[in-house]
Amino acid sequence: QGTHPEIGANIAKKFNLPQELINPILTHHDDKPADLISVIVKVADAISGARPGARKDSLENYLQRLEELERVATSFAGIEKAYAIQAGREVRVFVEPDKIDDFKAFQLAKDIAKKIEGELKYPGEIKVNVIREMRCIEYAR
Numbered sequence: 001q002g003t004h005p006e007i008g009a010n011i012a013k014k015f016n017l018p019q020e021l022i023n024p025i026l027t028h029h030d031d032k033p034a035d036l037i038s039v040i041v042k043v044a045d046a047i048s049g050a051r052p053g054a055r056k057d058s059l060e061n062y063l064q065r066l067e068e069l070e071r072v073a074t075s076f077a078g079i080e081k082a083y084a085i086q087a088g089r090e091v092r093v094f095v096e097p098d099k100i101d102d103f104k105a106f107q108l109a110k111d112i113a114k115k116i117e118g119e120l121k122y123p124g125e126i127k128v129n130v131i132r133e134m135r136c137i138e139y140a141r
Helices: 004-014 019-027 036-049 059-073 102-119
Strands: 079-085 090-095 127-131
Touching: 004 019, 019 036, 059 079, 059 090, 059 102, 090 102, 102 127
Parallel strands: 090 127
Antiparallel strands: 079 090
């Protein structure tokens, strides 16, 4: 029993793998990997986990989670569109620049994150990226 890093490290020990391989297995969920092999294992785990269904999730549940994430993000005023990306690990929120100024965009990111924390269940963390874009076009003739 234990977390999957602990179980993986125990299996590696049973097969007498070197400590240089056991440590990355054990610590690949840590915030700051200790060495290059740990970084590689952490990246491989993230790539593997980002695939739909990789974490015993059905495609239907996966799509529902993405839709719920977008629904929560678009429930605030002044939002044009929201897109759940990176297998639901990030939501990009596009705001109406004439209604949301820079300070409100910053506050909106915090508010959306707080609402996601309160309403949704998800593994790991979700990055909330609020984008306020102003385009000015003029033609020289």
